[in-house]
Amino acid sequence: MKKSFLSGAAAFAALALVLTACAEAPDAGNTTSTTTAATTAATNGGEGFKACMVSDSGGFDDKSFNQTSHDGLVKAKEELGIETATIESADTKDFDTNIKAMVDADCNIIVTVGFLLSDATVAAAKANPNIQFAIVDDNPASAADLTNFKPLVFNTAESSFLAGYYAAAQSKTGKVGTFGGMKIPTVTIFMDGFAQGVAYYNQTKGGSVQVLGWDAEKQDGQFVPEPNPFDNIAGGKATAQNLVSQGADIIFPVAGPAGQGGLQVAKESNGNVTAIWVDTDGCVSAEEFCSVIQTSVYKGMDVSVFDAIKAAKEGTFTNEAYVGTLANGGTGISPFHEFEGQVSDELKAELDKIKADIESGAITIESQSQPK
Template sequence: MKKSLLLAPAVLSALALTLGGCAQPPGTGGSSAAPSSSPSSTPSAAGAGDFKACMVSDSGGFDDASFNQTSYKGLTDAKEQLGIQTGEVESNATADYAKNIQSMVDAKCNMIVTVGFLLADATAAAAKANPDIDFAIVDSNDDKFKGLDNLKPLVFNTAQSSFMAGYLAAGMTKTKKVGTFGGAKIPTVTIFMDGYAQGVDYYNKQKSGSVKVLGWNAAKQDGQFVPGDSPFEDVPGGQRTANNLISQGADIIFPVAGPSGKGALQSAKASKGKVNAIWVDTDGCVSAKDYCPQIISSVAKGMDVAVLAAIKASKDGSFSADPYVGTLENGGTGLTPFHDFDSKVPAELKSELDKIKADIVSGTIKIESASQPTS
């Protein structure tokens, strides 16, 4: 496989230590360790300074094999590499967000990172009330952040990498039907689904193909989502949603649903090779390694390195509220290696994906999604 398709997490993680205020691109990574589920303060063993960085998760928790877990790795990397103190608290429901952020304020954190679009209101309110604390938020750049010099958005244009994933799925399907579903109808979910559907459409135009996307209609901005009050934590619900798409003929599933997406991986595994998946947020062969034989590739976001860089900038006194936008061009998002599928993905398809990446970066291919972030 050509190197231009791959993200290089180890190299980019090392480079992150030279960053100020997220001026350079992050890479991707995932942690398989499940952290504590209660508020904690964990000073580094040797040379821990007075600086303390803290994190508040979305309701998926720090072991979600997705965006919370990858963001949390940025915090643990900061502890190990910068010799700082850290604190964290997991959220179990929307009602937890404001009080959990306040608990980190009360714990005298110098910087607080919140994880997820759904924490935007609580994060903005806390940043406004605590101007002497630096804040960063993963996956949100809301208008309410304007004028807050102590709040940095860390966002990612995953429509670009999802476009590549859609093209990949269209090139690999045997049934000519591919599926996707989301956890909830929010921009940080639908951006993946938009890019995926447009990538399939592009494949059809280039190849005179007829691959259908089940689960998302980009024109109507409507599709299949996990029902219920906890759509991102309902693995059985994710499996039922995936099975619905599979029953309609989809043989590649693209779940954008956090832990609920594991239900799609379970369905793929149970199919004994008839159905496969493309994972999101982190390399699924790292974060959900038991399902690596079912994962063709993953659309990854470099949340860990973005978080690490923002923490370092705060510690060094170079923090800026300017948004970080991860793209294919700066390495903030991209497709992960094909792992077990490397020999199964045709060389021609790999070359086409390299060309698509270059064309997206150059602007030759333009992605259309209302959910794309702007700087």
């Protein structure tokens, strides 16, 4: 019998990105260039091919999706012997100008990182048909006919379902919490999967674990306050403290760098609160918090970025979307690291079974934010 978990319908408001000039184009003949709102760095590798990357806010040391995507660029430089260039966005208003800077730097492929860069990336791809573009975390309908545009997306509802089941099994208070950076599909997809995983635990185990911070039916929950919510670590900390004050003992921040505020709350709790990280293995990217990170929901952004660059260099680039799933290893949950001894063999076996059931379709996860 197929089991289905419905997140409910919701309308996502259009994101108006105010794109204004903030950066000078880097000189293609130089190896380093600086801007007023961002820092660019080009490094010499091989000859004749240049791969470039534009970050979302948070920068390439955000311990999250920008950093992991950047790892793919670094790997491409080292293994393919190519030139690379990067530019960091300080704010949404930087996107258009920063992408233009990479166009002016004679890049062969430009990878942009994050859903919020979607409109600017599509516009640049349309204006520059001889340059390949790839974007992490969106597959916009407006780019469907562009042969030089490749979406790199991840069905993290699947892996977050595992994380939700795990959290429900490990919670001592019977309450777990999640919060997001912004109410956008690449955030709520995690929250949907997490909540449905908890619901599945309750269904199969006769439990009553509560999810605080997200109502999948209403598509409404806790988000880090403006301004710049993904960079607002203090706001992330306050949001996490609110969940903990309601009884949550495991928190699942889906907020980029702002999620570090949740890790701070866990670390300051003297063992009463722990966390599950997102986008990358938190014990690697945020090693200082490993003692409170039970596991992480990872996305293989580094692998997909590397593969897109490699294809562009070798002339095999296509506009077919890459979709990371449990089945192809593009997403999953990380090792338990310091919590390994606290995870029973029974729970590990249950997680393996659930993973297999998701892959086979015996369990379906219904989130409108899943990539098509």
